[in-house]
Amino acid sequence: MSRSNGRLEPEVIFADGMAYSKGKLEEAFGPGGILDKPVKQPRETFAGKRDDVDLIVHELEISRVQAEKALADHNGDVVKTLVALVS
Known part of the structure; x- marks a missing residue:
C-alpha cells in the first residue's frame, strides 16, 4: 500500500480476496479512463x-x-x- 499525506491509501477488497488501490481504480474508471477509450473490434476471419x-x-x-x-x-x-x- 502507498502512503498519501502520511496515511495509508484506502483499499477495496473484493470477494476473490484480492485488494486493489481505490485511487488507481477511480483513475482507471474516471474520465479519460478505460471506459472512455474505444473498444478494439475483433478482426473478422473467414x-x-x-x-x-x-x-x-x-x-x-x-x-x-x-x-x-x-x-x-x-x-x-x-x-x-x-x-x-x-x-
Missing part, C-alpha cells in the same frame, strides 16, 4: 470458408494467418486473393 483458406495455404505454401488476412483484404474472393498473392 472461418466459414475453410476450404478457400486451405486452397491458398497448400497452393501458395504460405501460412494460414497470411491466407486468412489476404482473404479478408479481398472480401473473401478467392480469385482476387490468388491473383493479388501471385502478382
Whole structure:
C-alpha cells in the first residue's frame, strides 16, 4: 500500500480476496479512463470458408494467418486473393 499525506491509501477488497488501490481504480474508471477509450473490434476471419483458406495455404505454401488476412483484404474472393498473392 502507498502512503498519501502520511496515511495509508484506502483499499477495496473484493470477494476473490484480492485488494486493489481505490485511487488507481477511480483513475482507471474516471474520465479519460478505460471506459472512455474505444473498444478494439475483433478482426473478422473467414472461418466459414475453410476450404478457400486451405486452397491458398497448400497452393501458395504460405501460412494460414497470411491466407486468412489476404482473404479478408479481398472480401473473401478467392480469385482476387490468388491473383493479388501471385502478382
